[in-house]
Amino acid sequence: MKMFTEVVSKALAKSLKLEEDCFLNQFGERAALQARFNYYLCCTTPELVLGLKSHADGTGYTVILQDDVEGLQIHKDEHWFTVPTISDALLVLMGDQMEIMTNGVFKAPVHRVVTNSERERISVAMFYTPEPNKEIGPEEGLINEERPKLFKKVKDYGDIHWEYYQQEKEALHVAKV
Numbered sequence: 695m696k697m698f699t700e701v702v703s704k705a706l707a708k709s710l711k712l713e714e715d716c717f718l719n720q721f722g723e724r725a726a727l728q729a730r731f732n733y734y735l736c737c738t739t740p741e742l743v744l745g746l747k748s749h750a751d752g753t754g755y756t757v758i759l760q761d762d763v764e765g766l767q768i769h770k771d772e773h774w775f776t777v778p779t780i781s782d783a784l785l786v787l788m789g790d791q792m793e794i795m796t797n798g799v800f801k802a803p804v805h806r807v808v809t810n811s812e813r814e815r816i817s818v819a820m821f822y823t824p825e826p827n828k829e830i831g832p833e834e835g836l837i838n839e840e841r842p843k844l845f846k847k848v849k850d851y852g853d854i855h856w857e858y859y860q861q862e863k864e865a866l867h868v869a870k871v
């Protein structure tokens with residue numbers, strides 16, 4: 695997985711015409727990679743019960759492996775879109791900290807998981823987060839007259855995000871200029 699995050703972080707940097715190690719440098723040598731196994735039971739009233747409430751991740755980015763049962767949905771333009779399941783594919787979902795590092799070019803999508811009455815669902819989410827105590831902030835190359843600096847430097851943003859998540863609040867405004 696470490697190798698995977700290196701490849702992805704470099705590709706993301708190159709796609710924005712930035713120096714390829716810039717995000718890896720922000721994540722730091724001791725960047726954290728934590729896995730969570732999610733098990734969603736069948737639910738007889740899926741219209742009433744969510745598997746996971748709506749949120750944006752506090753990570754740098756999250757790598758998700760889904761089984762063949764749909765359930766993950768992304769919020770865009772006031773609609774929920776179901777993410778298709780593709781066998782053996784890894785889904786890379788931007789987290790708030792990539793939104794900060796890219797000065798808002800990449801957005802951390804709000805997402806949720808719905809339940810279904812016929813099949814249980816399992817997913818593995820790997821949370822890739824900058825190393826503890828390391829300051830991260832917008833890449834200089836993504837700040838200009840048209841796109842002024844949108845975010846301040848922050849550290850341990852994952853902890854701040856968790857506090858807000860518990861209270862059902864979004865945390866990103868804390869990092870806004």
Ligand SMILES: O=C(O)CCC(=O)C(=O)O
Binds near residue numbers: 730817
């Ligand atoms: O189960 C999924 O597909 C997504 C899980 C998720 O969003 C999370 O664990 O933060």
Ligand SMILES: [Fe+2]
Binds near residue numbers: 749750751756805
């Ligand atoms: Fe998530």
